[in-house]
Amino acid sequence: MNARNRILGKLRTSLAGTVPRPDDFDQTLVTEPWRYAPAERVSRLRQLMEAVHTEFHQTRSADWVALLAELLGARAVPDLLVSPQTEHGRLVHAYWQTRNDLPRLHAYDRPIEEWKDELFSHTAASLTGTLGAIASTGSLVVWPDRHEPRLMSLVPPLHVALVRASQIHDNLYEVMQAQRWAANMPTNALLISGPSKTADIEQILAYGAHGPKDLIVLLLEDA
Amino acid sequence: MNAQIPLNDVTDVSAGFKPRARAALADPRLRSNFRTAMDSLMTKRAAAFSDADERERLRELGNHIRARALSQLPDLLERLEANLTRNGVKVHWAETVSEANTIVLEIIQTHEARQVIKGKSMVSEEMEMNHFLGGQGIECLESDMGEYIVQLDNEKPSHIIMPAIHKNAAQVASLFEEKLGVEYTRDVDELIQIGRRTLRQKFFEADIGVSGVNFAVAETGTLLLVENEGNGRMSTSVPPVHIAVTGIEKVVENLRDTVPLLSLLTRSALGQPITTYVNMISGPRKADELDGPQEVHLVLLDNGRSQAFNDPELRQTLNCIRCGACMNHCPVYTRIGGHAYGEVYPGPIGKIITPHMVGLAKVPDHPSASSLCGACGEVCPVKIPIPDLLRRLREENVKRADPQHPVMRGEGSKYSARERLMWSGWKLMNTQPLLYRAFSFAATRLRGLRPASLGPWTEHHSAPTPAPRSLHDLAREHLEHPR
Numbered sequence: 027m028n029a030r031n032r033i034l035g036k037l038r039t040s041l042a043g044t045v046p047r048p049d050d051f052d053q054t055l056v057t058e059p060w061r062y063a064p065a066e067r068v069s070r071l072r073q074l075m076e077a078v079h080t081e082f083h084q085t086r087s088a089d090w091v092a093l094l095a096e097l098l099g100a101r102a103v104p105d106l107l108v109s110p111q112t113e114h115g116r117l118v119h120a121y122w123q124t125r126n127d128l129p130r131l132h133a134y135d136r137p138i139e140e141w142k143d144e145l146f147s148h149t150a151a152s153l154t155g156t157l158g159a160i161a162s163t164g165s166l167v168v169w170p171d172r173h174e175p176r177l178m179s180l181v182p183p184l185h186v187a188l189v190r191a192s193q194i195h196d197n198l199y200e201v202m203q204a205q206r207w208a209a210n211m212p213t214n215a216l217l218i219s220g221p222s223k224t225a226d227i228e229q230i231l232a233y234g235a236h237g238p239k240d241l242i243v244l245l246l247e248d249a
Numbered sequence: 250m251n252a253q254i255p256l257n258d259v260t261d262v263s264a265g266f267k268p269r270a271r272a273a274l275a276d277p278r279l280r281s282n283f284r285t286a287m288d289s290l291m292t293k294r295a296a297a298f299s300d301a302d303e304r305e306r307l308r309e310l311g312n313h314i315r316a317r318a319l320s321q322l323p324d325l326l327e328r329l330e331a332n333l334t335r336n337g338v339k340v341h342w343a344e345t346v347s348e349a350n351t352i353v354l355e356i357i358q359t360h361e362a363r364q365v366i367k368g369k370s371m372v373s374e375e376m377e378m379n380h381f382l383g384g385q386g387i388e389c390l391e392s393d394m395g396e397y398i399v400q401l402d403n404e405k406p407s408h409i410i411m412p413a414i415h416k417n418a419a420q421v422a423s424l425f426e427e428k429l430g431v432e433y434t435r436d437v438d439e440l441i442q443i444g445r446r447t448l449r450q451k452f453f454e455a456d457i458g459v460s461g462v463n464f465a466v467a468e469t470g471t472l473l474l475v476e477n478e479g480n481g482r483m484s485t486s487v488p489p490v491h492i493a494v495t496g497i498e499k500v501v502e503n504l505r506d507t508v509p510l511l512s513l514l515t516r517s518a519l520g521q522p523i524t525t526y527v528n529m530i531s532g533p534r535k536a537d538e539l540d541g542p543q544e545v546h547l548v549l550l551d552n553g554r555s556q557a558f559n560d561p562e563l564r565q566t567l568n569c570i571r572c573g574a575c576m577n578h579c580p581v582y583t584r585i586g587g588h589a590y591g592e593v594y595p596g597p598i599g600k601i602i603t604p605h606m607v608g609l610a611k612v613p614d615h616p617s618a619s620s621l622c623g624a625c626g627e628v629c630p631v632k633i634p635i636p637d638l639l640r641r642l643r644e645e646n647v648k649r650a651d652p653q654h655p656v657m658r659g660e661g662s663k664y665s666a667r668e669r670l671m672w673s674g675w676k677l678m679n680t681q682p683l684l685y686r687a688f689s690f691a692a693t694r695l696r697g698l699r700p701a702s703l704g705p706w707t708e709h710h711s712a713p714t715p716a717p718r719s720l721h722d723l724a725r726e727h728l729e730h731p732r
């Protein structure tokens with residue numbers, strides 16, 4: 027506690043006789059240049075995400091599960107991590123019942139300590155929902171929770187994310203306001219803008235650094 | 250406990266800045282590695298700020314946000330601490346790097362941990378944490394690809410964003426071949442996959458994850474981290490314990506304040522609209538959650554920052570959001586690279602922050618290693634007047650130290666009575682018309698006596714020869730006898 031009091035004491039002495047600067051935050055600067063017409067919103071999101079190697083598919087509520095099955099099949103993905111507790115997870119489970127040629131499904135239903143090795147070594151892909159997306163920067167908003175924990179969108183080499191078109195926001199400021207982040211911050215909140223990448227060697231861009239090598243976005247245009 | 254911090258090469262400036270700079274200038278490969286990288290970073294930044302008006306207004310806002318945070322820093326730190334504590338994060342304070350290392354070590358020992366995996370953190374470089382923990386028998390491994398490469402080669406980062414920018418792919422290929430026993434490949438994708446495989450295993454095994462912090466939000470008790478690789482997320486969510494280390498200046502008041510700062514940071518640093526991941530951590534794993542660390546610690550480090558804070562002009566140094574744009578645009582940095590500075594933070598930001606961390610006397614050449622071209626100040630996203638601060642540090646360097654009212658540790662180390670005297674003479678001559686005329690008369694009429702060698706000046710320039718008559722003289726003649 028001594029270091030704390032000494033540091034704070036020094037800082038306070040330095041500020042003696044001064045008043046805090048006014049809060050002149052100008053939200054127009056982070057909103058107005060970053061607003062889009064509804065149709066443009068999707069195209070901007072898509073363009074920015076594709077620019078960083080995201081595979082982007084525009085689909086509909088009735089079709090996306092079949093599309094998912096097809097995409098996973100084409101990549102010969104052996105298994106998929108998906109929560110049976112979420113609405114999208116239930117749809118996947120229901121569809122999987124009708125076919126027997128699809129990747130094995132498993133759930134993140136135990137604390138990580140109980141199956142860390144399996145997650146790291148034997149999980150090829152995951153499907154998670156999102157809280158929406160941000161057109162201005164090409165980002166997905168992901169708040170991990172009990173059903174879709176933090177590592178679900180990080181450790182498997184392929185991450186598939188579901189986005190509803192109605193939940194695409196123009197910019198980060200507006201998402202924060204609309205979803206009242208400041209009052210509700212979860213233990214972990216994420217913006218994800220593409221598969222993991224690095225340019226640490228000669229500035230040459232390489233995908234698949236430490237997180238997913240591939241990111242697929244399924245955009246539900248009618249949801 | 251009283252841990253001994255071993256001396257480390259990077260803070261060993263016995264060789265001095267100038268010999269290191271000279272060596273770097275004579276290394277064509279190093280120069281071309283930096284030239285290429287800096288050119289590309291400058292182009293990317295320019296493209297990311299295509300609208301100059303938007304850019305300038307955003308920089309102004311960024312400056313105001315940082316200045317507002319600093320204008321109430323102690324209150325915000327207390328608020329940050331209270332909110333983090335409420336969220337379940339343990340907050341620690343350290344005045345020196347040695348205290349910070351001790352705190353980290355104690356946490357590690359409590360958990361009987363042996364393996365630490367680290368996301369990128371410049372503050373941990375200040376602490377020389379790897380070296381310190383290594384001395385205690387604890388493996389502390391870097392996981393950022395650039396930092397990993399640098400650590401593997403027993404080096405230090407040469408850039409705050411791109412630690413291994415001084416190396417080219419061929420050098421990395423040889424390094425991996427030698428140290429990891431893999432087949433030689435210059436293919437960057439393959440090299441990265443080698444790094445990924447090696448480090449995945451380490452993430453899996455690690456007992457403790459260490460990270461830095463880009464912004465600490467007082468309002469919500471949130472630690473915000475940006476990164477592209479995913480190693481930051483791995484380090485902060487796989488191991489059972491996460492220790493974040495950061496400087497006391499990193500706090501901002503509100504969550505919304507991070508919106509413009511984030512945009513300024515990623516666009517200035519890499520020309521990206523945003524990084525792949527923005528990772529906001531507001532607490533350890535909750536009872537009903539299935540992953541994330543069981544414990545989160547934040548170590549707040551002073552290490553000279555409160556000294557900079559004490560002077561309203563020098564305080565602006567603490568606006569810095571560590572984007573690296575000032576070094577990318579610096580003609581000196583581009584030519585000599587990061588290692589020549591001999592300290593953790595290179596380039597313009599290094600020149601203005603390092604003296605507070607290690608004392609001005611230890612880095613006396615830092616403030617003058619600049620042409621004062623102004624590029625750094627022009628690109629700085631939070632508008633730190635870096636050239637003004639460099640000039641100020643030059644003054645602090647040569648003034649007579651004032652033990653009664655010290656401005657900074659190591660001030661006045663370049664004070665010279667002889668130099669003072671010469672400047673007094675110069676001042677006298679330029680303020681006394683008679684003396685001035687006598688001087689210009691002597692300088693012009695006795696021009697033949699000018700020595701051929703004028704010290705360092707004539708090493709690279711020809712010696713100046715005064716004109717036969719002074720401008721003053723000619724002007725007077727012209728006025729008296731207009732032609």
Ligand code: SF4
Nearest residue numbers: 569570572573575629
């Ligand atoms: S001084 Fe400015 S330009 Fe340099 S790293 Fe800090 S914020 Fe970036």
